[in-house]
Amino acid sequence: QVEQRRYALGSALFSLGMSAPNPIRSIRGIHQAAQALSDQSGDTVYVSIRHFNGVHYIVRTDGRFPIRTYAANVGETVPFLNTYSGIVLLAAMGAKAEARELSRWERDRNEMWGAQDPEVHLAQLKGALHQARTEGYVYGANFYVPTIAGVAIPVPPRSGPPYVAVSISAVESRLPLERVASLRAQMEVTARRIASFAD
Numbered sequence: 074q075v076e077q078r079r080y081a082l083g084s085a086l087f088s089l090g091m092s093a094p095n096p097i098r099s100i101r102g103i104h105q106a107a108q109a110l111s112d113q114s115g116d117t118v119y120v121s122i123r124h125f126n127g128v129h130y131i132v133r134t135d136g137r138f139p140i141r142t143y144a145a146n147v148g149e150t151v152p153f154l155n156t157y158s159g160i161v162l163l164a165a166m167g168a169k170a171e172a173r174e175l176s177r178w179e180r181d182r183n184e185m186w187g188a189q190d191p192e193v194h195l196a197q198l199k200g201a202l203h204q205a206r207t208e209g210y211v212y213g214a215n216f217y218v219p220t221i222a223g224v225a226i227p228v229p230p231r232s233g234p235p236y237v238a239v240s241i242s243a244v245e246s247r248l249p250l251e252r253v254a255s256l257r258a259q260m261e262v263t264a265r266r267i268a269s270f271a272d
Contacts, residue, residue, distance in 0.1 A: 164205035
């Protein structure tokens with residue numbers, strides 16, 4: 074309690090946060106699963122976790138293809154609608170969460186999209202959310218960084234909506250729609266492996 078009988082957050086909040094259980098039981102195991110997918114696909118693989126109003130990247134691995142697509146860095150937190158992983162996790166959170174994120178989309182919009190028509194881009198994102206809800210994955214190009222395509226799926230949770238996602242990122246020419254079906258099958262195997270390392 075501070076002056077004038079008001080209350081404020083104190084230092085004990087930090088201790089409380091540190092005592093919260095970590096849902097990730099083995100980051101090494103997740104990294105190995107992601108690297109196996111990179112080795113198989115040849116591309117960059119990301120693993121991210123839901124974090125407040127976005128996704129937090131915890132793993133990035135590289136494949137053999139020489140052109141790397143570093144759309145995000147490990148340790149970076151990105152708004153839901155600025156990333157394929159965010160879209161697939163947001164779609165599982167329900168209509169209320171979707172509406173909230175869409176209402177703040179223009180504020181969070183990545184500066185790289187400045188040249189893209191906002192209405193067209195917003196329609197793309199709504200279409201991606203619909204795809205994630207109905208098909209269980211999202212695929213697209215130029216949602217986050219121009220000329221880069223991605224595909225993302227949720228990691229199956231023990232209970233409740235998914236909070237971890239795995240995605241593959243590549244230059245647009247390397248990730249055509251025809252390749253997505255085979256990649257998705259590989260990603261589902263990886264997602265099940267990752268689920269064994271997350272509570």
